[in-house]
Amino acid sequence: MWTIPKPEISARETFDICIEGIRDPNLKARLQGIRQQIEDADTDFDARGVASQLYAIAQAANVVGVAGAVTADEMVKLYERHMARQKSRGRATYDKIMVGALHGQCPFCGHLPVSTLDHSLGKAEYPVLAVTPINLIPCCKDCNHKKGTAAALTPETQFLHAYYDDLTADRWLYAQIVQGSPPGATFYVNPPAHWDGVTAQRVNRHFRELELASLYASQSGRQLQNIRSSLAKNYDAAGAQAVAEDLIERSDSCAQVTVNSWEGALYEAAANDAWYCGGGFRA
Ligand SMILES: [Zn+2]
Numbered sequence: 001m002w003t004i005p006k007p008e009i010s011a012r013e014t015f016d017i018c019i020e021g022i023r024d025p026n027l028k029a030r031l032q033g034i035r036q037q038i039e040d041a042d043t044d045f046d047a048r049g050v051a052s053q054l055y056a057i058a059q060a061a062n063v064v065g066v067a068g069a070v071t072a073d074e075m076v077k078l079y080e081r082h083m084a085r086q087k088s089r090g091r092a093t094y095d096k097i098m099v100g101a102l103h104g105q106c107p108f109c110g111h112l113p114v115s116t117l118d119h120s121l122g123k124a125e126y127p128v129l130a131v132t133p134i135n136l137i138p139c140c141k142d143c144n145h146k147k148g149t150a151a152a153l154t155p156e157t158q159f160l161h162a163y164y165d166d167l168t169a170d171r172w173l174y175a176q177i178v179q180g181s182p183p184g185a186t187f188y189v190n191p192p193a194h195w196d197g198v199t200a201q202r203v204n205r206h207f208r209e210l211e212l213a214s215l216y217a218s219q220s221g222r223q224l225q226n227i228r229s230s231l232a233k234n235y236d237a238a239g240a241q242a243v244a245e246d247l248i249e250r251s252d253s254c255a256q257v258t259v260n261s262w263e264g265a266l267y268e269a270a271a272n273d274a275w276y277c278g279g280g281f282r283a
Contacts, residue, residue: 001206002107002258004138006163007097011042011132018082018090018131027074033067034128041128045121045135049164052198055152059125075127083131084117090131101138107162108147109212110261111219112140120161122149137162146210156201165202170195172203173260175216175269177276181283185220185266187213216262223266224281231281240277247271 015031015038022028048054062069083090094117101107101114108118118139123130139162152158160167170192178184189207191200207213227250234242248271254264270276 001160001165001167001203001260002102002105002110002162003166003168004100004102004107004162007100007133007136009093009096009133010039011129011134012039014083014090014093014131014133017093018078018088021082021089022078027070029067030065030070031074031078033065034063034070035065037063037065037128038132042132042134045129045132049134049161052155052158052164054121054161054164055155055158057121057126057129059151060127063128070127072124072127075130076123079123079130093133094136097133097136098138106140106143107137108139108143108160108206109210109215110258111215112142114138115141116144118144118147120159122151124149125151134163142215143210148209155198157205158202160202160206167199167203167260168258171259173262173265175220175262175265177269177273177280179273179275179280179283182221183224183276183280183283185217185224185269187216187262187265212262216266219262220266223263224270228281235277235279235281240274240279243277243281244271247277 012035015035019028019031022031045054045057048057060072062071063075082088083094085091097117098114104114106112106114116139117136119129120135120137121129126135129135147159172189172191173187174190175185175187178186189204191203231243231246234246247267251264251267251271254261254267270281273280
């Protein structure tokens with residue numbers, strides 16, 4: 001899981017751009033009447049995001065403003081037709097949020113390409129946040145689908161938020177070599193001892209629900225094949241210890257970028273595996 005910078009555009013600004021395209025005068029008046037609610041919800045979301053309390057935000061069937069209520073369905077349509085749809089007025093903002101992901105890669109899995117925006121709190125359950133940029137996270141379609149839309153109502157079931165939850169300081173992703181021909185790897189979460197229980201549960205849940213162990217395992221076989229020839233040269237020249245040192249160097253280099261990359265965990269696991277360094281890499 002990677003942390004990425006928050007989009008700088010406000011909910012109020014985004015909302016105003018989206019409602020420019022509304023033609024129905026009644027709907028437009030009701031939408032104009034909830035500007036303050038949109039702005040207040042944006043401020044509240046940011047404060048709760050910083051405090052890891054997004055689960056405490058109340059769900060609602062509509063947004064009540066000075067000119068009447070705007071239903072959840074109307075807010076969902078506003079997002080779909082006036083922000084997500086190609087060539088709509090809000091699409092430029094949508095695209096701006098999409099490019100916020102590092103290297104165009106999904107911050108949830110840290111691997112697949114970004115192709116959509118995920119509502120951190122679902123647009124149907126939290127209509128006031130339907131077009132709020134800090135509630136929209138660029139991600140891949142796989143993670144978006146696996147995450148689902150079920151609302152998290154307790155601290156430990158809150159999905160990790162790429163703008164607020166920073167897990168980059170601590171090492172928590174590890175791997176183990178699977179002996180075989182060809183060799184492979186399994187991946188697991190090992191939370192550091194100083195984490196509180198809720199953080200550990202959230203990271204474990206994130207890893208499990210997005211099926212990251214199988215995603216990383218499926219990439220590992222190919223990666224190990226890619227380095228086979230270079231390891232063989234090292235082994236033939238200087239033996240198993242040289243292979244382990246080469247792998248540690250690769251792992252350290254990955255850790256300079258991020259301490260929890262699947263590649264770094266893979267190289268470290270390979271370096272620590274006597275069977276692999278002793279010739280298993282050729283299997
Ligand atoms: Zn992903």
